[in-house]
Amino acid sequence: MSGYLDKPQSHESSDAKARRKLLDQRRMEYRRAIESYAERRQLQHELIDFPELIATSYLHGLQAASKKDASAAAC
Secondary structure (H helix, E strand, O other), X not given: OHXXXXXXXXXXXXXXXXXXXXXXXXXXXXXXXXXXXXXXXXXXXXXXOOHHHHHHHHHHHHHHHHHHHHHHHHO
């Protein structure tokens, strides 16, 4: 009789483990999103003091994009 009772309990246990695992995954995704947001805000805050770095970064990005477009058009 005890063998009969063990099977449903193990099924319930695996369901609980699966739910806990899913909750942990969601919690970690949420935590990573919060950390990423905080890092971006910190970086933006640090870059505000150096507007020339923002402009330089923007210009480098434009140059890289135009080089990609030129090489794609040549092919």
